[in-house]
Amino acid sequence: MAESTAQQVMDIRAGLSYALGAAEQAVAAAREAHAAAVTRRERVMAAANARRTKVAETLDGRIREIDDRHRRDLAAFAEAAASAADRAAPGAAGDPWDDWQPTPLDKAAELRVGRLLLPHPEPVPALVPLLDHGHVVVRGERRIGDEVVAGLLLRALGTAAPGALTITGYDPEHLGGGLARFATLAPAGVLTFVGPGGLGALLNDLVDQVRRINETVLAGEYTSLRELALATHRRPEPWRVAVLLGAGELSRPEQTQLQRLLRTGAAAGVHLIIQGMPVQAGPGIEFITATEGDRARISSAGALPVRLDGGPPQAVVAAACRRIAEAVAAGPAPVALDSLLPQQLWKESSATGLTAPLGDSPLGVPVTVTLSDYPPHALIAGPSGTGKTNLIYAWMGALAARYSPAELAFYLLDFKEGVSFARFAPGRRDPSWLPHVRLVGVNVNTDREFGLALLRFLGEELRRRADAAKRYEVTNLAELRAEDPAGSWPRIVAVVDEFQVLLAGRDAVATEAVDLLEDLARRGRSQGIHLILASQDVSGIEALWGRPALVAQFSLRIALPRARRILAETNTAAESLPRYHAVVNADSGALEANRIVRVPAAGDRERWNALQHRLWRMRPDSQGPPRLFDGDARPRLADSPDFRRLAPAEGQAPVVLLGETIDVAARSARTVLRRAPGRNLAVLGTRTEEACAVLATAARSLAAQFPPDGAAFSLLCLDQDARPAAEALRDELPDSPRMFFAADADWLLEDAANEAGATWPSDRPHFILIYAADALPGGKAAADQLRTILRQGPERRIHVLGWWRGAGLLRDALGGPSPRTDAIGAWVALDVHGSELTPYYPGATAPVWYPRPWRALHFDRSVHRGAEVIIPYGQ
Numbered sequence: 049m050a051e052s053t054a055q056q057v058m059d060i061r062a063g064l065s066y067a068l069g070a071a072e073q074a075v076a077a078a079r080e081a082h083a084a085a086v087t088r089r090e091r092v093m094a095a096a097n098a099r100r101t102k103v104a105e106t107l108d109g110r111i112r113e114i115d116d117r118h119r120r121d122l123a124a125f126a127e128a129a130a131s132a133a134d135r136a137a138p139g140a141a142g143d144p145w146d147d148w149q150p151t152p153l154d155k156a157a158e159l160r161v162g163r164l165l166l167p168h169p170e171p172v173p174a175l176v177p178l179l180d181h182g183h184v185v186v187r188g189e190r191r192i193g194d195e196v197v198a199g200l201l202l203r204a205l206g207t208a209a210p211g212a213l214t215i216t217g218y219d220p221e222h223l224g225g226g227l228a229r230f231a232t233l234a235p236a237g238v239l240t241f242v243g244p245g246g247l248g249a250l251l252n253d254l255v256d257q258v259r260r261i262n263e264t265v266l267a268g269e270y271t272s273l274r275e276l277a278l279a280t281h282r283r284p285e286p287w288r289v290a291v292l293l294g295a296g297e298l299s300r301p302e303q304t305q306l307q308r309l310l311r312t313g314a315a316a317g318v319h320l321i322i323q324g325m326p327v328q329a330g331p332g333i334e335f336i337t338a339t340e341g342d343r344a345r346i347s348s349a350g351a352l353p354v355r356l357d358g359g360p361p362q363a364v365v366a367a368a369c370r371r372i373a374e375a376v377a378a379g380p381a382p383v384a385l386d387s388l389l390p391q392q393l394w395k396e397s398s399a400t401g402l403t404a405p406l407g408d409s410p411l412g413v414p415v416t417v418t419l420s421d422y423p424p425h426a427l428i429a430g431p432s433g434t435g436k437t438n439l440i441y442a443w444m445g446a447l448a449a450r451y452s453p454a455e456l457a458f459y460l461l462d463f464k465e466g467v468s469f470a471r472f473a474p475g476r477r478d479p480s481w482l483p484h485v486r487l488v489g490v491n492v493n494t495d496r497e498f499g500l501a502l503l504r505f506l507g508e509e510l511r512r513r514a515d516a517a518k519r520y521e522v523t524n525l526a527e528l529r530a531e532d533p534a535g536s537w538p539r540i541v542a543v544v545d546e547f548q549v550l551l552a553g554r555d556a557v558a559t560e561a562v563d564l565l566e567d568l569a570r571r572g573r574s575q576g577i578h579l580i581l582a583s584q585d586v587s588g589i590e591a592l593w594g595r596p597a598l599v600a601q602f603s604l605r606i607a608l609p610r611a612r613r614i615l616a617e618t619n620t621a622a623e624s625l626p627r628y629h630a631v632v633n634a635d636s637g638a639l640e641a642n643r644i645v646r647v648p649a650a651g652d653r654e655r656w657n658a659l660q661h662r663l664w665r666m667r668p669d670s671q672g673p674p675r676l677f678d679g680d681a682r683p684r685l686a687d688s689p690d691f692r693r694l695a696p697a698e699g700q701a702p703v704v705l706l707g708e709t710i711d712v713a714a715r716s717a718r719t720v721l722r723r724a725p726g727r728n729l730a731v732l733g734t735r736t737e738e739a740c741a742v743l744a745t746a747a748r749s750l751a752a753q754f755p756p757d758g759a760a761f762s763l764l765c766l767d768q769d770a771r772p773a774a775e776a777l778r779d780e781l782p783d784s785p786r787m788f789f790a791a792d793a794d795w796l797l798e799d800a801a802n803e804a805g806a807t808w809p810s811d812r813p814h815f816i817l818i819y820a821a822d823a824l825p826g827g828k829a830a831a832d833q834l835r836t837i838l839r840q841g842p843e844r845r846i847h848v849l850g851w852w853r854g855a856g857l858l859r860d861a862l863g864g865p866s867p868r869t870d871a872i873g874a875w876v877a878l879d880v881h882g883s884e885l886t887p888y889y890p891g892a893t894a895p896v897w898y899p900r901p902w903r904a905l906h907f908d909r910s911v912h913r914g915a916e917v918i919i920p921y922g923q
């Protein structure tokens with residue numbers, strides 16, 4: 049038992065030991081597992097932490113990136129918006145008030161009212177479109193709204209040319225007080241106020257304006273004034289801005305008209321700025337909510353907050369308004385000459401007439417003027433400085449651009465002192481000329497003969513055309529051109545500025561001029577010869593009044609401001625014309641035929657030259673420069689066509705040229721020294737320079753007709769003052785002619801007298817030039833010898849070209865108080881009065897002549913009926 053118990057105890061112990069061992073093992077394993085689990089958990093935790101940090105970092109980076117991009121985008125957007133705004137609102141449209149002044153722009157701009165509040169430092173202006181776009185409605189606080197309206201108005205005024213924008217103010221509550229700061233504009237007509245009851249009438253008037261502009265200005269050709277201005281560079285109508293400041297309830301008709309204007313006004317330049325009136329949103333209407341601080345809004349910027357600018361300072365408004373009012377009072381800015389030019393040059397035919405615009409009507413429509421069978425001729429009048437010359441330039445430019453030189457020829461004469469037509473002829477600085485111009489006469493104030501010469505020339509042309517018409521059995525130019533298409537039949541336009549000078553006085557020149565004018569005016573119409581007579585002086589027009597038949601032909605009348613007596617007696621339209629405007633009347637001045645035209649500036653040399661150069665470059669090769677007659681210039685013998693034609697010719701009587709005749713063709717006055725009694729020449733007067741010039745011309749022209757030794761020249765100089773000229777002539781003549789002075793005068797005279805009385809035939813002509821023949825020394829013997837030479841010489845080809853310093857002194861030389869004068873067949877008188885010339889003139893009359901510088905009277909008894917005025921050739 050004991051053993052078994054012990055066994056049992058041992059077994060139990062063994063069992064317990066085993067169980068303990070197993071339990072310990074289990075505990076160790078459990079501990080291990082626990083430790084592994086703890087490690088794993090720690091690893092997982094660390095990994096989880098690391099991931100979280102990474103995610104957070106990535107997120108931060110991303111957010112930073114987005115922020116940066118956002119900032120960059122915003123900056124770019126703000127910069128772009130700011131620079132777009134600068135472009136959309138340049139100068140006066142957007143400048144800040146402290147640096148603001150009017151800067152008229154070429155086209156309508158948007159107007160700044162404040163700035164957009166963007167989360168970016170770049171300031172972006174808040175702009176609203178008005179002119180050429182739509183209307184502005186201001187809501188919110190009245191006080192702030194007033195400043196907005198004032199700012200808008202000033203900016204709009206400052207971007208338009210003075211007078212190109214007018215304002216009408218309707219302010220029933222404050223009776224115009226809201227616009228009081230613009231009051232300086234009122235006297236100039238730029239601002240008008242409408243009384244409290246006047247809204248209906250104002251809206252009606254604006255609607256009428258819109259209708260009129262649509263019908264007559266846009267006329268179906270353009271959809272808006274903006275489009276018209278873009279296409280034509282003209283803005284014939286002002287922008288009309290109506291400011292309506294509070295009205296309470298509008299009547300039904302007022303509502304209707306307001307809606308019409310909101311819909312259709314902008315295209316016709318009628319714009320509304322409305323404050324304190326209910327207006328529905330609609331296209332082209334900008335709403336401004338005027339509030340303090342950052343809560344203002346403009347509808348085109350959506351929900352973006354806007355800070356409005358303060359109103360313009362009073363000093364800025366006052367200065368700008370004064371400037372604009374002054375400019376408007378001074379008259380509208382000139383229209384450009386280009387507005388008169390056609391799309392294509394030289395495309396018109398003048399067969400039935402000449403039609404060209406002269407400028408724009410007040411409605412902006414071109415006013416055209418026609419010269420044709422009716423009206424055939426024009427009278428232009430305007431006191432000095434009113435733009436008469438400018439109008440002639442503009443008209444000529446418009447015509448010259450439409451008609452080629454084959455269709456139109458100009459003859460221009462200016463009796464004024466001045467050179468207003470000289471620009472059409474080649475000058476020293478500018479070699480171009482207007483290709484249509486065939487003749488330019490300037491500084492002709494004392495040479496009325498030149499006016500006469502032009503009329504004579506036109507009279508000749510009239511005859512030529514009438515003869516051709518008869519040949520072709522037609523009655524007018526259009527028919528003649530149809531029958532003779534190869535002929536050259538341009539319409540001729542002769543312009544005579546200050547024409548009254550030509551008609552002044554009761555002398556032969558005036559009489560002949562009036563007769564010629566009458567004939568040209570009557571018959572020129574059907575032959576395409578048109579006269580334009582201009583005068584600044586009432587007396588000019590009055591010079592014609594005595595000739596009703598003549599005046600009646602000038603049915604086209606053009607009156608510049610304050611021109612009198614040019615239109616019909618009761619037609620006073622010219623008295624109230626603004627500057628640079630004219631009344632054009634194609635019905636002899638009848639009131640109902642008035643058309644007002646605003647004439648472009650054509651006087652500006654640069655603009656004119658641009659046109660002239662274009663036309664000049666297009667001229668046909670055959671079109672030479674015009675003949676320029678300049679009363680102040682001395683013609684040169686070398687330029688004389690007659691002189692250039694002279695050449696040695698066998699068996700022909702020599703021709704003496706004396707000076708330039710006053711005529712269209714620049715002919716030289718001439719006398720033929722035939723072998724016949726009396727073929728001598730006397731130059732009479734005391735003016736040494738001119739006398740020497742005439743003798744030099746005579747000798748040089750003679751020399752040109754002989755081979756070097758074909759003729760003999762002798763010079764006898766008895767006046768010290770003439771000696772340099774005489775010697776210069778001698779040096780120029782061929783074969784070194786002999787020169788005699790007082791001391792050896794007897795040699796020459798004795799020989800020549802012997803030669804004159806001889807019986808043997810002379811082998812060559814001998815021309816004796818005597819300077820101051822009245823100072824002949826040698827008493828009676830020498831005088832007798834000279835008389836013998838004068839009487840008998842020409843038969844033997846000895847001709848005297850002598851200068852006597854007075855008509856009486858020549859008479860003495862010829863033999864006393866009433867000698868025979870037939871030894872002097874031709875003479876040139878300088879400062880000698882007409883009455884002194886009676887003995888050398890046919891009949892008992894004296895030629896009409898009053899001496900003037902560098903002019904002479906020439907008479908050749910063998911060919912002339914009357915004497916002719918000539919201009920000595922100078923060096």
Ligand SMILES: Nc1ncnc2c1ncn2[C@@H]1O[C@H](COP(=O)(O)OP(=O)(O)OP(=O)(O)O)[C@@H](O)[C@H]1O
Pocket residue numbers: 382383430431432433434435436437438439584628629646647648649650651652
């Ligand atoms: N339509 C116009 N637009 C702008 N300037 C003009 C216009 N017409 C005339 N002028 C300017 O006015 C001035 C006088 O013009 P213009 O010489 O044509 O006058 P006028 O009547 O011919 O004077 P006068 O007879 O004394 O020469 C010139 O300086 C000219 O440039």
